[in-house]
Amino acid sequence: MNHLINDCTNLIYEIREKNPLIHNITNYVTVNDCANAVLAIGASPIMADDNAEVEEIVSMSSALVINMGTLNQRTIASMIMAGKKANELNIPVVLDPVGVGASTLRNKTVQEILSQVKIDVIRGNLSEISFLTGFKASTRGVDTAMVDEKNDAVGIAKLISNRYSCVVGITGKVDIISDGIRFAKVANGNKLLSKVTGIGCMTSALVGSFCGVTKDYYTATVSGIATMGISGEIAFEKAEAMGTGSFHVSIIDALSNMNSTLFLERCKIDETKY
Amino acid sequence: MNHLINDCTNLIYEIREKNPLIHNITNYVTVNDCANAVLAIGASPIMADDNAEVEEIVSMSSALVINMGTLNQRTIASMIMAGKKANELNIPVVLDPVGVGASTLRNKTVQEILSQVKIDVIRGNLSEISFLTGFKASTRGVDTAMVDEKNDAVGIAKLISNRYSCVVGITGKVDIISDGIRFAKVANGNKLLSKVTGIGCMTSALVGSFCGVTKDYYTATVSGIATMGISGEIAFEKAEAMGTGSFHVSIIDALSNMNSTLFLERCKIDETKY
């Protein structure tokens, strides 16, 4: 555990040193927040989604984040094209299966992406990730991140991690991150985070940002998820009395002030190996 | 009137209890604000616009909001498809005819929507709503919400309300809401609201949110419009000295702090029946 936290704090430092370029194919609801979150943590965002350019864009990037928030036929093709190119060049690919379970389009798309692209990290809430197992879970909108079924989440993370040979990050009251062997629990965050749109999307963009500076995607995922949790706590302390608009702004503030010392002081990360 | 205000304050309470899912097919300019406004008032937003999924998404929602802000051929088809499915399932449909009168595309689209979908609430500014009557009105951009022609507005609201058997909400210096029989005037709000983009869009999203918890769409429309007006006043008090960026943030803050007591204290609602 000390080892994991130590590795995370190193990544917090390295991301500002290396300033990796992160390619995001994402949704039009939270895209501005995602770009600003990536900048705030020390990476550089590039948002491009046309199939005539995504292969070139991903080729110059250090990581690719695919976010299914506002899917459409045009961007699905771009996601797969960019993902395949990233695989070819050993560029890490993070998938955020936003709202999977809510429509046949989303269900088919996630299956198509998983069958055609080697995904390095899948980040979602419990209902989204459990859909991938075939387990039933009611997906209700895209903001139902607060589920507290810790035991199930561990089992689901293990299953999906092994099936797709990837890291899985399930965010909720307690976040679960696994590479199939190691299981980290992150207890940072707070309930107000579910009252701002895009927290999940930003978290995935942060995970992608950290994947841009290490080949250890498990640690990158823990870092990204814990960074958002800690920032949410700091923002809550500063802005809860004002309202969710100010809280939203304070999250970006906190991300931009994040550093290794602060991370070390605040993180609530616990690890088990099986 | 006391009855109306009482019903509005009940809706303010119920929306946080019932947390309805609100499907928005909207524009890419103000979509983030709309999602955050819906969350702030206690509902849950889902923004999906591909014709391959809108029928499924609307089927699990409590209301549908169609916003014409950045129309394109792809989403026009989705709007109509989602609207028809909502009609079939008795899910309320709110239409925000953003910028109608400004282009043939918008004019044709609003007519097509109104001929194919039973709309429950139309919310717009005076120039937009009066276009629907065939009356002439200059539409200049989408931010000209401040028109003070109270008498005309009442007549226009009545005409449109009767023609389409729907509730009409005309926002301006004084807002007019009518179901053809009752006419409510809401005198909340202030001029700075016209200096932030998306106030009209957010108002329509709020109206949709309230329609998600009652079959009385007239009261839902009054509630949504008055909620934005009151929030604008509170935001003005807090942030006017800082500038429109802070004012924008404070509007979301105020929405997230809205409750029945505050609404009752602040609302300036007046009702007439003919």
Place this chain on the structure above:
Amino acid sequence: MNHLINDCTNLIYEIREKNPLIHNITNYVTVNDCANAVLAIGASPIMADDNAEVEEIVSMSSALVINMGTLNQRTIASMIMAGKKANELNIPVVLDPVGVGASTLRNKTVQEILSQVKIDVIRGNLSEISFLTGFKASTRGVDTAMVDEKNDAVGIAKLISNRYSCVVGITGKVDIISDGIRFAKVANGNKLLSKVTGIGCMTSALVGSFCGVTKDYYTATVSGIATMGISGEIAFEKAEAMGTGSFHVSIIDALSNMNSTLFLERCKIDETKY
């Protein structure tokens, strides 16, 4: 020089008096900020990009801003169509070639636009503008605005300005604006501006806003660029201690508080003629 600054301060005043309508065909990442920046400085934004309506929309506007941030086939056609119509009606056209050099799509698109549309102002960072000369420059994402090669920038501005008979605005540590004969240097701004997405896009939208109230596009470009630089400085003073989320909000605040006196007091504009 006194003459130039004097003309700029007049434009700051006039834009709030005349409230020109500015048509933006732009990207979905920063579109909300662009609309709010245009409103904050005293103009009115209209964001419309479907080829079925852009000719009508541009015809009622005082300027057109074409921003290549998130290019796709659908909007490229709209950009050219709107640009041609603007040329026909003598409406000024501002081009922001976001990310040119980063993909073949962007390179071809900028060439196609420049060959089919008479552009009045090109605004970009040094890597983007130098791509247009055939000079080599590494484009890395869209946030690398901080380049300090003053001498090259002057030569590049002159070359591009003469080749396309347009005003060129190159933003960086020191901004260079030229109409091929006059060269203005603007030394306002600060490094934190590169940590918020959309500063370049907003600057181009401001330049478009000023072009909406004068035929002197050189002065309009200096005004737009200096307005953003000054606003960045004011925002830095207010919000740097908080973080980039608050800094972002404070930029819009500062734009909304901008006036001729403040501009005169703060601007660092220097001019040379050759």
